[in-house]
Amino acid sequence: MNADDMKKLAAKAALEYVDGGIIGVGTGSTVNHFIDYLATIKSKIDGAVSSSEVSTERMKSHGIPVMDLNAAGELELYVDGADESDHNLALIKGGGGALTREKIVAGASKKFVCIADGSKLVDILGRFPLPVEVIPMARSHVARQLVKLGGTPVWREDFITDNGNVILDVHNLEIMKPIEMEQRINNIAGVVTVGIFALRPADVLILGTEEGTKTITA
Numbered sequence: 001m002n003a004d005d006m007k008k009l010a011a012k013a014a015l016e017y018v019d020g021g022i023i024g025v026g027t028g029s030t031v032n033h034f035i036d037y038l039a040t041i042k043s044k045i046d047g048a049v050s051s052s053e054v055s056t057e058r059m060k061s062h063g064i065p066v067m068d069l070n071a072a073g074e075l076e077l078y079v080d081g082a083d084e085s086d087h088n089l090a091l092i093k094g095g096g097g098a099l100t101r102e103k104i105v106a107g108a109s110k111k112f113v114c115i116a117d118g119s120k121l122v123d124i125l126g127r128f129p130l131p132v133e134v135i136p137m138a139r140s141h142v143a144r145q146l147v148k149l150g151g152t153p154v155w156r157e158d159f160i161t162d163n164g165n166v167i168l169d170v171h172n173l174e175i176m177k178p179i180e181m182e183q184r185i186n187n188i189a190g191v192v193t194v195g196i197f198a199l200r201p202a203d204v205l206i207l208g209t210e211e212g213t214k215t216i217t218a
């Protein structure tokens with residue numbers, strides 16, 4: 001079984017959490033599978049709030065109504081992938097660059113179900129370069145502050161987020177205290193969003209593995 005098959009397993013298992021209303025939908029290759037499965041039960045939901053233009057397009061192509069978060073109110077469920085998860089379900093996200101909208105929709109949802117292949121579970125966050133969305137004029141300033149925190153920021157060139165900002169991918173961080181690191185990076189002027197999801201971690205992690213799905217609950 002390859003990684004994509006494992007992503008599919010996790011994505012399909014998340015359908016069991018869908019129980020009507022408006023649901024939040026994340027971004028990425030695992031979520032793309034989830035959207036395809038969601039389309040098979042679309043009559044069960046009123047619609048979806050999307051975390052990116054890419055997911056919006058995919059849902060629209062399936063005839064899933066996409067709603068504005070301001071009109072939707074608090075959501076019962078958010079389903080999204082991750083680049084890494086620790087055992088407390090603190091995450092690194094933003095490999096696809098959609099971290100800001102993902103963090104907003106996760107924060108607006110009662111339950112966050114994270115779907116991933118088994119390789120994403122780690123003991124300590126940080127092997128995956130940490131994405132940080134930054135206001136363009138602050139790029140160098142933020143990079144210098146990230147170096148002071150021990151990281152090696154690399155500008156994701158030729159990439160602009162859905163919000164018109166840039167991404168710094170921070171290498172060589174060992175994130176021993178995810179909440180503290182999230183707060184410290186959030187406090188740097190010019191940072192829009194840091195891809196640590198620890199203040200609002202996932203509630204449920206569904207991993208696709210060779211042996212089937214494995215579910216971890218916070």
Ligand code: 5RP
Pocket residue numbers: 026027028029030031080081082083092093094095096097098099102
């Ligand atoms: C996008 C994300 C994705 O959830 C993350 O990159 C995982 O992607 P994939 O499911 O393709 O492995 O945070 O901003």
